[in-house]
Amino acid sequence: MKLAINQSVDCTVYAKQRWNSTGVQLEAGHTYSLEASGKWTDLTISSGPDGFTKWYMKWAEKRRRVKEANWFALIGTYGGDNPFIIGSGIQSLTAQVSVQLICFANDAEGFYWNNSGAVRLTVVRKS
Secondary structure (H helix, E strand, O other), rough: OOOOOOOEEEEEEEEOOEEEEEEEEEEOEEEEEEEEEEEEEEEEEEEEOOOOHHHHHHHHHHEEOOOOEOOOOOEEEEOOEEEOOOOOOOEEEEEOOOEEEEEHHHHHHHHHHHHHEEEEEEEEEEE
């Protein structure tokens, strides 16, 4: 789905899915705002879209998909490539390429089986 200027769409990003297709087609050179809310859970640790840090998770950091982001931070990608941190939101994202926005919870590879819940992502095209 391509958005018109000032059009918005709500997407659900599930913690258990390694890749979440939003259905939103980002267009190169256009600007979007993204806002996320809700709670999801990694085994027993509940967090919002900004994710969490826990000292006892240090052993697994090498397996975290986006190393510079918190555990369970909401991550966006350009069609599965070039991940970027969304967290609770980005006021101004200028799309690098024309491709679908795909998102995920930042977890360790192979550990999505113990996740639950979802966050709601609102995408608005600004220009």
